[in-house]
Amino acid sequence: MLDLSPTILALVGLILAVYCIPAYVRAVRSPINRIPTIGPSGVFTSYYGVLKSIWSANEMVQEGYEKYYGGTFKIPMMDRWSVVVSGPELYDELRKGADDALSFQEAGNETLQIEFTLGKGVKEVPYHVGTVRTPLTRNLAHRFPEVQDEIAASFSDHVPAKEDEWLSLPAYATVLQLVVRTSNRLFVGLPLCRDPDFGKLNIGYAREVMKSAFILSQFPAFLRPFFAKFVTNIDTSVQRAMRHLGPMIEERLEREKQLGSEDPECPSDLISWLLEYAPPEFRTVYELTTRVLTINFAAIHTTSMTFTHLLYDLAAHPEYAEPLRQELAAVLVGDDWSKVVMTKLLKLDSFVKESQRHSGSNACNEHDSSCPEGYHPFGWECGSQRELHQFSFAMSALG
Structure with a gap:
């Protein structure tokens, strides 16, 4: 019988030599050690803090905030330290940080394991x-009428009005359906934005990405390419999306080949906008489909979480409902929704910002009237996203 013990010992020794020992040395020498820790801070004992953070993250952040307000503290995560800053001075310093020192793009890449x-x-x-x-x-701005139409249609389908009768609906799941349709009215237009399978695909894709990213983050970096083959399922999702988007993309590519990029009849949608920026090697059905899925991933769940928090906050503070309705009634003339109308909804803008500040989900900097350019890791600027939040919320408030 073959004795594998020498082979196993050699493999363990190789892992120690290539990964564990260098990782230990880096951890001991890391300048991050100078930042106060909530929980154990040792190279090995910090993993107890990781387990604690799974169940008591809110309590740990609150403890750090109370102990180190105006400074920094760190909380252990499985694959890295999460450093928290507090106080207006550090917020402002963080906001002004150069891209080569503080990159939100790279943070998004790491958190979501985007390569895989x-x-x-x-x-x-x-x-x-x-x-x-x-x-x-x-x-x-000029697509507002279409967005308005889709919000009204999706509310009619998923939140049907019942006279003198309450309707019970799961908040987040219902908002997801509204958002995926409204976002894709802007992205791919009718009739695809109302296709149930296309909506289900985009919602499920985002969940799969988050789940896969979490699983991969539990492995050392050098093992992630191997385990990604078993954890992720990108190609299946893209192939499924291509059944919906393929004919549209092929037609657009053919029109561009015949008429050039200045085609006056070219639809103003996400595919056209992607073609405007795509390098030659990325102008394929597969690659363009991947980007549509990626932008949907970036938009759908963040918008849905924010909208859901807005509904919960309004339910918790019903005293704000009437002032918001009065502001809407004073600004809106008939059904003439526009970007100009949105800029006049100051109370609604304040309510949205405060809800984002409290919920923390994709919230903008509370000390800044507009987010830094490229705040979102996928480029969805906070200002534009907040406009859609306001627009959807305003229409729902008016019924």
Whole structure:
């Protein structure tokens, strides 16, 4: 019988030599050791803090805030330390940090394990960020009527009005359905935005990405490429999305080949905007489909969480409902929704900002009237996203 013990011992020794020992040396020498820790801070004892943070993260953050307000503290996570800063001075310093020192893009890449969960191309050539930052934001104003139409239609389908009768619905699950349709009315238009399978695909894709990212973060970095093969399922999702988007993308590519980029009949949607920024090697059905899924991932759940928090906060503070309704009634003339109307909803803007500040989900800097450019790791700027939150919330408030 073959004795594997020498082989196993050699493999363990190799892992210790290549990963564990260098990792230990880096941990001991790391300048992050000078930052106060909530929980154990030793190289090995900190893993007890990791387990504690799973169940008591809120309590640990509160403890750190009370002990070190105006400074920094750290909390252990499985694959890294989470450093928390507090106080207006450090907030401002953080906000002004240069991209080569503090990169939200890189933080997003690391947290979401983007190379494995969304694809290497999304990480290394993020041209979709420019797409969202410029043409999508630029076209948001004149697409307001379509967004308004889709909000009304999706509310009618998923939150049907019942006269003199309460309707019980799961908040987050219902909001997801509203948001996926409204976002994709802007992204891909009718009739695809109302396709149940396309909506289900985008909602499920985001959940799979988050689940896969969490699982991969539990492994050492050098093992992630191996385990990613078993944990992630990017290709299956992209192939499924291609059944919906493929014909549309192929038609757009053919029109561009025949008429050039200045086609006056070219629809103003996400595919056209992606083609405006895509490098030649990324102008394929597969790659463009991946970017549509990626932008949906960035938009749907963050918007849905924010909208859900807004509903909960309004339910918890019903005294704000009437002032918000009065502001809407004073500003809105008939059904003439526009970006100009949105800029006049100062109370609503304040309510949205305060809800974001308390919920912490994709919240903007409370000390700044607008988020830094590229605040979101996928380029969805806070200002534009907040406008959609206000728009949807305002329409729901008016019924």
